[in-house]
Amino acid sequence: MTASSSGTNSPAVRLRRISKRFGAVQANREVSFDVAAGSVHGIVGENGAGKSTLMSILYGYYHADAGEIEVMGQPARIANAQQAMALGLGMVHQHFMLVDSLSALDNVMLGAEPGFFLTRAKQRVRERLEALMQQTGLHVRLDAEVGSLPVGEMQRLEILKTLYRGARILILDEPTAVLTPQETEQLFGTLRGLKAQGCTILLITHKLKEVMALCDAVTVMRAGQVVQTTPIAETSEAALAEAMVGRKVSLGRTGAEHKTDAAAAPLLEARGLRLRNRLGVPALAGVDLRLLPGEIVGVAGVSGNGQSELLEVLAGMRAPDQGRLSLGGREFEAGAWLDPALARALRLAHVPEDRHLHGMVLNFPAWESAVLGYQDLDVYRAAPLGLGLKQGLMREQTAGMMERFDVRPRQPELRSSKFSGGNQQKLIMARELAQAPRVLLVGQPTRGVDIGAIEFIHAQLRGLRDAGCAVLLVSSELDEILALADRVLVMNAGHVTGELPIAECTETRLGLLMAAQGRAQEQEGHPA
């Protein structure tokens, strides 16, 4: 357990000319690189670049068609996950492999019980885990039910679990996708600590900022091949982005500063929105909001501070407990709130935060998902008695959307689930923009989306703003808000804790507002 184990100069993992083909798709083509022992090595690439396939080969889920793997200098044949674990490899999946109804301790023990009698076994596992937690700083409440743990703690538990099983080489697949910025910082601290103790860490991600902050070296993959492997000191975020996409990309603010007519009548105005969630905790604690034509209003905040609820309330998916709303010349109040169908009729479009849960029906072919929410429009009605659907028209329009938004592959008949995240998001954007909305609500427009697609989606949102639409942008990526918004609201514990024109926004200032602690209004029962 000391750093001296990496004293021999052999790399922790050496991949040599790994190739893997699925049917007609070459997922990995002659992939070769070394991961130095005791280092943090990033693997970046767009969706479908072959990162996950490669890691699945390393962890024994798939078998490479060709190529060799060495672990700690020894040639390795990894036929299944058990063998990978025996070699000291451990994988932390993006979607946790935990049993929600068991305690944290039971989850660690599951499948690795050190004895027949559970009480005694538990005691032994507990002792070892406590020593391990002491050593690594990964603290988890061992007796809590896993389902009740916050996401960051679940992730610590996952890492603890792999360490408990003797992992010395950790593979983390998009570990920060579900974490708040604070939890991300905490995770990085932990990972640095593990590295100091001699662990090797493989980090799969598409967040370049994190690569720059944490990694010692980085491998860029594109279309199944390695583009480059470089020490972190010799590269930059921009250079990595270019290597990933294969062309120059710009994700910052572009174009001239946009002027909003502050005297114009608002397209949407909400007053005093209050909503308690199922546990009785206020998710919205009196939110006021005005959206003017031709502006993008960004909502910043650590996720879980009421942004999701705000979107759902404004889109009519949920009625607030109190509050008023005026939209498209209509007035609504808590007792008689608008519903999603009426919202659309009033030309409010909504790109939901979770595209798999709300944005599309994964089983439907793309053309059916591409009319979701608009299936009752008069243009789609067909005989008899308007009960039928003009499916030819729907397919045709979907093909048009795919063309305009560069959705790949251009197959309206393909199942929605078969498209990559970025292409699904582009299809949803295309659908919501197709009816020329006057108000657009967008939640996490680029979560899990490739850099190339992010650039495109940002351009679409700016174009919509310039056409006079009011856009409300909720994003947990501060960079995204800084790149797009004209005005920024910061939410914290269901309150709007600040409102700034973009010119006055800096990351530090927003960060302080996001973390605003100890305010009087927070005393009224905000959970820890």
Add this chain to the structure above:
Amino acid sequence: MSQPLALPRWMDLGLLPAWNLLVAIAVSGLVVLAIGASPAQVFWALLQGALGSGRGLGYTLYYATTFIFSGLAVAVAIHAGLFNIGGEGQASLGGLGAALVSLWLGHSLPAVLMLPLAVLAAALFGMAWAVVPGYLQAWRGSHVVITTIMFNFLAASLNSYLLVNWLRPAGSMSVESAEFADSARMPALHQLMQSWGFEDWPSSPLNLSLLLALLACVAVYWFLWKSSAGYALRAVGANPQAAHYAGIRPRWQILLAMGLSGALAGLVGVNEISGVQGKLTLDFVAGAGFTGIAVSLMGRNHPLGIVLASLLFGVLYQGGVEVSFDVPGFSRDMVVTVQGLIVLFAGAMAMVSAPAFARLYAWTQERRHG
């Protein structure tokens, strides 16, 4: 995490079911062999009995009619994400509905009015029996699987109560209603054929309900995949949250799906009561509601698949009866065993061989590209 399963359509819908059926027949053959009978003789008798004569074919199609209705009922609910296992009770209510209007109006209305009315009543009664569990699911959160199966028991009790206490003609010892007037009887195929001059058309219970069943197939197909209401229903079944986002009201879709499902199950009553019995009898559904589950699963919840699966089950039912007559020592219980094996392999375990086929397909593809 396993390798993604990719089967081409022709394998998924053609080869796989055929293979499953073959396995089922092979295993049944072994069972038949084990009790000392000859599999060849048994299967020959089964096919001969089901398809070898006009009369046998008529019976087969008559059974298939019932299974089409109960299979469609299950399929419509499944597309809305609901598992309606109350086909039994809904069918029995459908029969009750048909019987009540037939007894009430049969003597005063001609067949052209009386028969559509009986069909409508059967559908409405079946619908009513399914809408209640649907409501309880949508607004009160009681699971339809539990409520529909309980409603089966209620339906059976209601049926016998009404027959014993109200519908049984005075002085009759058997638990049956009075016979319907001729105008309330769905014309049997052999009667129609005889009236058109085909004197020696063999008689069987096959009646015009088969036409109704085929119409129902077309209607269900159109509704599910071509209509805007069907779109909403499938959206709710596949992803209720996305449906809510899209402005569809999941609760009303649940009610609609259960209503349609119950109506289709109710039409079983038309085939059995208006078509064959000509009076309301006790326990006329005889498990057809449950067989509908197997039919729908086997037919992949698609009307065309359901027609094919219904034909298979029709053959098994009719052929099974013949086998127990023809093959000495082959009891009725053995017939049920063979039927059960076929349901098991071709229905419940339909996807067991899929991974093997996927590997085979991937291998052939690789060789072609390789």
